[in-house]
Amino acid sequence: xxxxxxxxxxxxxxxxxxxxxxxxxxxxxxxxxxxxxxxxxxxxxxxxxxxxxxxxxxxxxxxxxxxxxxxxxxxxxxxxxxxxxxxxxxxxxxxxxxxxxxxxxxxxxxxxxxxxxxxxxxxxxxxxxxxxxxxxxxxxxxxxxxxxxxxxxxxxxxxxxxxxxxxxxxxxxxxxxxxxxxxxxxxxxxxxxxxxxxxxxxxxxxxxxxxxxxxxxxxxxxxxxxxxxxxxxxxxxxxxxxxxxxxxxxxxxxxxxxxxxxxxxxxxxxxxxxxxxxxxxxxxxxxxxxxxxxxxxxxxxxxxxxxxxxxxxxxxxxxxxxxxxxxxxxxxxxxxxxxxxxxxxxxxxxxxxxxxxxxxxxxxxxxxxxxxxxxxxxxxxxxxxxxxxxxxxxxxxxxxxxxxxxxxxxxxxxxxxxxxxxxxxxxxxxxxxxxxxxxxxxxxxxxxxxxxxxxxxxxxxxxxxxxxxxxxxxxxxxxxxxxxxxxxxxxxxxxxxxxxxxxxxxxxxxxxxxxxxxxxxxxxxxxxxxxxxxxxxxxxxxxxxxxxxxxxxxxxxxxxxxxxxxxxxxxxxxxxxxxxxxxxxxxxxxxxxxxxxxxxxxxxxxxxxxxxxxxxxxxxxxxxxxxxxxxxxxxxxxxxxxxxxxxxxxxxxxxxxxxxxxxxxxxxxxxxxxxxxxxxxxxxxxxxxxxxxxxxxxxxxxxxxxxxxxxxxxxxxxxxxxxxxxxxxxxxxxxxxxxxxxxxxxxxxxxxxxxxxxxxxxxxxxxxxxxxxxxxxxxxxxxxxxxxxxxxxxxxxxxxxxxxxxxxxxxxxxxxxxxxxxxxxxxxxxxxxxxxx
DNA sequence: GGAAGGCGTA
Numbered sequence: 001x002x003x004x005x006x007x008x009x010x011x012x013x014x015x016x017x018x019x020x021x022x023x024x025x026x027x028x029x030x031x032x033x034x035x036x037x038x039x040x041x042x043x044x045x046x047x048x049x050x051x052x053x054x055x056x057x058x059x060x061x062x063x064x065x066x067x068x069x070x071x072x073x074x075x076x077x078x079x080x081x082x083x084x085x086x087x088x089x090x091x092x093x094x095x096x097x098x099x100x101x102x103x104x105x106x107x108x109x110x111x112x113x114x115x116x117x118x119x120x121x122x123x124x125x126x127x128x129x130x131x132x133x134x135x136x137x138x139x140x141x142x143x144x145x146x147x148x149x150x151x152x153x154x155x156x157x158x159x160x161x162x163x164x165x166x167x168x169x170x171x172x173x174x175x176x177x178x179x180x181x182x183x184x185x186x187x188x189x190x191x192x193x194x195x196x197x198x199x200x201x202x203x204x205x206x207x208x209x210x211x212x213x214x215x216x217x218x219x220x221x222x223x224x225x226x227x228x229x230x231x232x233x234x235x236x237x238x239x240x241x242x243x244x245x246x247x248x249x250x251x252x253x254x255x256x257x258x259x260x261x262x263x264x265x266x267x268x269x270x271x272x273x274x275x276x277x278x279x280x281x282x283x284x285x286x287x288x289x290x291x292x293x294x295x296x297x298x299x300x301x302x303x304x305x306x307x308x309x310x311x312x313x314x315x316x317x318x319x320x321x322x323x324x325x326x327x328x329x330x331x332x333x334x335x336x337x338x339x340x341x342x343x344x345x346x347x348x349x350x351x352x353x354x355x356x357x358x359x360x361x362x363x364x365x366x367x368x369x370x371x372x373x374x375x376x377x378x379x380x381x382x383x384x385x386x387x388x389x390x391x392x393x394x395x396x397x398x399x400x401x402x403x404x405x406x407x408x409x410x411x412x413x414x415x416x417x418x419x420x421x422x423x424x425x426x427x428x429x430x431x432x433x434x435x436x437x438x439x440x441x442x443x444x445x446x447x448x449x450x451x452x453x454x455x456x457x458x459x460x461x462x463x464x465x466x467x468x469x470x471x472x473x474x475x476x477x478x479x480x481x482x483x484x485x486x487x488x489x490x491x492x493x494x495x496x497x498x499x500x501x502x503x504x505x506x507x508x509x510x511x512x513x514x515x516x517x518x519x520x521x522x523x524x525x526x527x528x529x530x531x532x533x534x535x536x537x538x539x540x541x542x543x544x545x546x547x548x549x550x551x552x553x554x555x556x557x558x559x560x561x562x563x564x565x566x567x568x569x570x571x572x573x574x575x576x577x578x579x580x581x582x583x584x585x586x587x588x589x590x591x592x593x594x595x596x597x598x599x600x601x602x603x604x605x606x607x608x609x610x611x612x613x614x615x616x617x618x619x620x621x622x623x624x625x626x627x628x629x630x631x632x633x634x635x636x637x638x639x640x641x642x643x644x645x646x647x648x649x650x651x652x653x654x655x656x657x658x659x660x661x662x663x664x665x666x667x668x669x670x671x672x673x674x675x676x677x678x679x680x681x682x683x684x685x686x687x688x689x690x691x692x693x694x695x696x697x698x699x700x701x702x703x704x705x706x707x708x709x710x711x712x713x714x715x716x717x718x719x720x721x722x723x724x725x726x727x728x729x730x731x732x733x734x735x736x737x738x739x740x741x742x743x744x745x746x747x748x749x750x751x752x753x754x755x756x757x758x759x760x761x762x763x764x765x766x767x768x769x770x771x772x773x774x775x776x777x778x779x780x781x782x783x784x785x786x787x788x789x790x791x792x793x794x795x796x797x798x799x800x801x802x803x804x805x806x807x808x809x810x811x812x813x814x815x816x817x818x819x820x821x822x823x824x825x826x827x828x829x830x831x832x833x834x835x836x837x
Numbered sequence: 838g839g840a841a842g843g844c845g846t847a
Contacts, residue, residue, distance in 0.1 A: 059838090098838060130839040137840065168840040175841095199841045235842040270843040301844040334845045341846075373846040403847040431847055 030060045036073040039064055043080065058084055058096075059103030077107075094120075094128050101134045110142035117151070129160055136169035145177035168196045175204025198225075199233040206240035209464075212497060214240035215249065228260040235271040242275035245500050246528030250279055266292065270299045277306035280530060297329040304338045308345060316342045333364045340373040349381035368396045372404045379408025399429050406432065410439025430464055438470040446474040447714050450483060462494060465502050472505040476512035479791035479818045480709035484513040500526070504533045511540030514789060514816040514823050531557070531565050538571040543823050545833050547579015554588070564596055566604075573607035577614060578822050580836055585611045602628075606635040613643025614836065618652045634670040641673040642795070653677040672701055684756040706770035706792045710781045717777070720768040724777065733776040738767060741806045749799040771800045771817060775807055778815075787814035795819050796837070805829050 026046070033039045043061060058080065065077035081100060097120045104113035117135040120127060132155040139148035152170055160166045167190050174183035180201075187193070187201050198221045205214035218237040221227050229237070234257055241250035254272070257264060264272075269292045276285035289295070289303050300323050307316035320339055322328050331339070336359055343352035356374055359365050371394045378387035391397070391405050402425040409418035422428065422436050433456050440449040453471050456463065463471070468491055475483045488506065491498065498506075503526050510519035519540040526533060534557040541550035554572040558564065569592050576585030589608055592598050605628050612621035621640055625632050637660050644653035657674055671694045678686035694701070707716040715724065724730060753762040771792050778788035796804075796819040808815045809829030817824045825832035 095838065102838075128839090133839045140840095163839095165840050170840095172841065194840095196841050201841095203841060230841095232842045239843070267843050272843095274843070296843095298844045303844090305844060332844095337845050344846095367845095369846045371846085376846065400847055405847090407847050435847060 026057050026060070030057065030064050033064055036065070036076060039073070040076070059099035059106070062100065062103035062107060065107070094125055094131065097125055098128070098130050098134055101131070101138065105134065105138045105141070108141075110138040110144075113138035114142065114144065114147060127154070127158060129163055129165065132158075132160055132163070133165040133169040136166070136173050140169070140173040140176040143177055145173070145179065148173040148177070162191055164190070164192055164194055164197065168194075168200050171197060171200040171204065175200065175207065178208060180204045180208045180210065195227055195230060195233065198227060199230075199236060202233060202240070203236040206236050206243065209243075209497065211240035211243035215244065215253065218253065222256060222259075229256055229262070230260070231262050231265055231268050234260075234262060235267055238268070238271040238275045242271075242278035243499075244528075245279055245530070247279040247281055248528055250275055266294055266296055266299065270296075270302050273299065274302045274306065277303070277310070282310065282312070295329075297332060297335070300329055301332075301334045301338065304335065305341075308338050308341045311345055313342050313346050331358075333359075333367050333370055336364055337369060337373050340370070340377050344373070344377040344380045347381050349378070349383060352377040352381060366396070368394070368398050368401065371396075372398070372400045375401065375404040376408060379404070379411060382412065384408065384412055384414075399425070399427060399432065402426075402428075403431050403435050407435045407439065410436070410442065413443065415440070415443060415445070430461065430467070433461060434464070434466045434470065437467060437474075441470045441474045441477075444477070446477045447716075449474040450478070450480075450714075463490070463496070465496055465499060468496055469502055469505045472502070472509040476505075476509035477791075478707060478709065478714050479513050479789060480712075480714055481513040481515060481789050482709055482712050484509050484515065484518075486712070488518075500528060500530055500533060504530075504536045507533065507536040507540060511536065511543050512818065514818060514825070516540045516544045516546075529557075529560075529562065531562050531568050534562060535568045535571045538568065538575060542571060542575035542578055543818070543821075544825075545578055545822060545837075547575045547577075547581045547584075550575030550579070551581060551584050551588075564592075564598070566598060566601060569598065569600075570603055570607060573604060573611065574821070577607055577611035578833075578837065580615055582611060582615050582617065602630050602633055602636065605630075605632070606639055609636050610639035610643070613640055614646065616643075616647050618643060618647065618649055622652065622656070638670055638673060641670070641677060645673070645677060650677070650681050653681075671699060679756070687756065702794065704770050704792070704794050706774040706790050708774045708778050708788065708790050710778070715774075715777060717770045717773040719770045719773075720765075721770065721773055726777070726780070729780050730773060730776045733780050734767060734772065737772075737776060737779070737807060737810075740810045741803060744806045744810050746803060746806050749797075749802065752797045752799045766799055769797065769800050771796060772803060775804065775815065779807075779811060779813070784812070787816055790815070790817045792817060792819045795821065796824065801831065801835070801837075805831055 029042060030039070033042060039061060046057065061080060062077040065073040084096075097116060101113045101116050104110070104116060114135060117127075117131070120131070132151065135151055136148055139145075139151065148170075152166075152173075155161065155163070155166050167186055170186050171183045174180065174186065183201060183204050187197060190197060198217070202214045202217050202221075205211065205217060214237060218229070218233070218240075222229065237253055238250070241253050257268070262268075269288055273285045273288050276282070276288065285303065285306070289299065292299060300319060304316055304319045307313070307319065316338065320331075320335075320342070323331055323335065336355055339355045340352060343349070343355055352374075359370055359374075364370055371390060374390050375387045378384070378390065387405070387408055391401060394401055402421065406418045406421050409415070409421060418436060418439060422432060425432065433452070437449050437452050437456075440446075440452065449470060453463065453467065456467075468487065472487055475487055487509070490496075491502070491506075496502070503522060507519045507523050510516070510522065520537065523529070523533065523537040523540075534553065538550045538553050541547070541553060550572060554568070557568070569588070572588055573585055576582070576588065585608065589600065589604065592600060592604070605624060609621045609624055612618070612624065618640075621643060625636060625640060628636075637656065640656055641653060644650070644656065654677075657677060660670060660674060671690050675687045675690040678684070678690065703718050705716055705718045707714050709715075717724065748763050748766050750759060750762045750766065753765050755762075755765070757765070771790055774790045775788060778790065782788060796817055801824065804815050804817060804824070804826045806829060807813070808826035815826040817826070822833065822837060824837070
């Protein structure tokens, strides 16, 4: 026997217990045992004293053995149980069986708990009102829906059909098994309900992605029924608020902690910290965490996992360090899961390997979630082979393991391996679909993503919020208006919860599909709006060219107390730029630094240069570039060069070109702009130089392409494309358009052709631009009155722009073109951008 | 002696 054991058993050794001593003492003693040896000693001692006939004691003993969790301790518990059960005292005693069911449940061995009940039935031991809640709870925690329903039938038979405890357990069972509608039916039919009934159902909704219903039910309980919550109810409803993500609602709910006079315990602190984190109020969460005096492991894990989720890895590592220092709780597998995720987030394979080693040293690897997180970590760190090795060695591969592998392949751009794995996996779930669809979106394979979403529907798999966020984003990039409407209808039809993220994705989708009214309708319907939602709305206005409204929205957001971030400044500055609102833009740029304390990043300087440049203030723009605290990148130069070209200022362009040549950027766009500037000035030798340098360094020009959606199918055309099945008709249509537009006064703007060829050839090339081909296809494949919607990957050229204006007039069609930074609505020979773009 | 609660991979 070791010294530790002696120490912890000392109270028992010094003061022998009497059999009649109260039960809480025996419970305390069994609870204080640290290993199997101590349990055995205590058991032997009590047996000698005749005290082991207390089934409560045996229940606790089993629970303790299971908590220790070793093979030997579990075997010991089983033997103790068997010996007890078949001894004279153990037979035909309902109370004893009930205690054992509870013991196994406490130990988390729910199937064993259910087996004890089965044994009761076999041995004709009559269950009582206590038995059913216990065993139903065990079924609930083990997800045993069918056994649970059967046991419910038996409870009815034994006359406990109206028992509030039994019915509450039933609500819990159904909720846990994902049958919250059935739980609701039980709740509605109950003759008497108590607080636990309400709490069970609220919790059921909160866990089944129906957080909104959970909160609604909570208010029904407190406001209509006048029932005050207890701490358990509060924990459930607070966690629901965290899932909804709205701080205002959460604060209203939290008011009931005070109204009910509840003391905030550690579990509630934890729920609050988690909720504040998920609602984006990191400061409040952090303060609560720091003020909590008895932080336990779960609380540490909560703050840690949320820091990781928010990408706040420095803070995460601080918390981890605090835990590992003396006095902190010992990290468990949940902690390590976050630690691995932090390594993943930082792509720090060194830290990841340290975590992996800790996991192996502490025997935590048998939890499949850990294995999956490790796969994910190695994948993110680019160690695909390590990830595959961990995967192949896993003995308990689950659908999540397969999903992690697929996500990893996609992240590393290996779409083929991802699809192969997806097809090979034994069974897939909604996340498999979400992973592959989301991955395709990440890889900019938007059409494939939409296609796969259709396949998913054909296989009868219902999409969820996550699927819809990806699909909405894909649809937005494609600018496919019909698909956008279909997506929105799908969400309404299947009642997919419109949380902040999905609403924001939909606003963005409608905006990109040239439907700002739908975007704003959705935005106005939102009950809570975070900074991303406002950014989407401001972006919608920017894309429409309504800079004024975008700026108004920005100030409205500030008035509502939403803290602006870097991204929303980009959106509003872009809006100012496209709307020609130089004064407003400069003012916002100034407040950003001076009032909001956000130091402008290169992207913001890019916006300002773009804004000044578009407005023809080239000197001011170059001053900004010269005085920026960082080195200008290709986006900044790109904006400046585009402005030089727009305002035909060759002097500035050449000046900039010299500065750019020195820094030799790698981005194709800059080289193309440079060569265009030289070309429009007729400096063909310089054009050739730029082209040579691009070729030498392997920089490829991003080819222009336009896509158009017809009847839910997206057709893509590159410039000079002849691959479409309806090529002949497209060609004929283009010829017709050319003639009719020319009659209407169109003069081809040959400065848009950047190749040194004769004028006839230039004109030929000009009529092969992808947006013109897409327009022709649009005219032949859609009926009169139907708008033609085109998405262009680059900026629209000025010739195509004036061409589109005349097409809209001659053919009496609305033409909507989204280029890489805004929308152009062509109508009756005019464009919504007022030729300012 | 009975029912309800917090953290967790893709």
